[in-house]
Amino acid sequence: MSAGETTTSGRSAPTGRAGSVRLDQVVHRYVRGGEAVTAVGPVDLTVPAGEFLVLVGASGCGKSTLLRLIAGFERPTHGSVRVSGAEPRPGGAAGVVFQTPRLFPWRTVRGNIDLALRYAGVERGRRPERRAELLARVGLEGTEERRVWEISGGQQQRVAIARALAAENPLFLLDEPFAALDALTRERLQEDVRRVTAQTGRTTVFVTHSADEAVFLGSRIVVLTKGPGTVALDLPIPLPRGDVDAEELRASPEFTGLRARVAHAVKAAAAA
Known part of the structure; x- marks a missing residue:
């Protein structure tokens, strides 16, 4: 999907609304050993206000880099990032949760x-x-x-x-926040985040390695290729977002089918 054109439902995506995110031809490079290494890009991506987007892919594909660009912690080498229609800045429109609580x-x-x-x-x-x-x-x-x-x-x-x-803040960013936790705690916190974001209606961007976590949480999933990260799959998740039984949802054929599709896409993108 080209940034600023349509959402996954085919409707026009307003990119200036509070919490909306737009990436236009974003490329980010860093220097390692005296050489420029491209970590991400080019990436075009539009996240409408209120959407729960999950970025998923193998290690080193640029998921966390994209999150830092959206948070305003880094500037893209090329292209532009806009949050609520403006250039993001640290401490601005986003609340951020990292891998460790800090x-x-x-x-x-x-x-x-x-x-x-x-x-x-x-x-x-x-x-x-x-x-x-x-x-x-x-x-x-x-x-x-x-x-x-x-x-x-x-x-x-x-x-x-x-x-x-x-x-x-209208935007909520989470960078693999449950990676270090045991499976039971992780599932409980996934349910908490799903409930909290539904209650607040905030635009959410969540980074994970897990296809299961991505399908459970997201209203939309973007799978990234191995570095430099580009969009390999942009998939809407048509699962109920309201008050649902987590165990029943995970056991449903719709959930297991989507999980298998995302897992296959992640493996294929990592091997390409």
């Missing part, structure tokens, strides 16, 4: 959330109510006074998700 270990859960609320410009008097809302949203009620080292890895990642949601 919390402040000397602070309590309350302290970590309140710091994010302060940076987001939330008035002091409103912070307790807002903090309670965020912790309830990620299932961490009653943990405010616990230190980071007193809670599990999965709970720490939930705090990181709550912190990223604190500013109410």
Whole structure:
């Protein structure tokens, strides 16, 4: 799909709406050993406001690079990136969750959330109510006074998700946030993210290696070729997005068929 033309449903994609993302002929290179290496591109991609896009592919295909470009942490070597119609900047329109929680270990859960609320410009008097809302949203009620080292890895990642949601940015970016977690915790947090993004309606871009995770979470999946990453498959996911039973969804023939298709595309793109 050419950037700015149509969405996966065939409708015109407004690229200036809050949370919308547009990449036009994006190429990104870096220098290694004195030589320029192309990590990504060229990539044309439009993400309409409210969509849950999953970037999936083998290691080194440029998934995280694209996420950093969208977050404004890096600038493309060629082409342009626009978020809500403007050039992205760190701390701007996106809340970001990384592979590790990156919390402040000397602070309590309350302290970590309140710091994010302060940076987001939330008035002091409103912070307790807002903090309670965020912790309830990620299932961490009653943990405010616990230190980071007193809670599990999965709970720490939930705090990181709550912190990223604190500013109410229209765009939510997640870079393999569950990669280091055990399978049961990972599935629980996948359900949490699916529910939270449905509740907030934020545009979401999620990076993963897993075809299963991609199909469960995404309303659309983009598979990238091995480096330099380009779009190998752009696939809408026509699965129910509302309040659904996760086990039933994963066991459905529609889910297993889509998972197999994405897994095949990832393997083919990595081998090409």
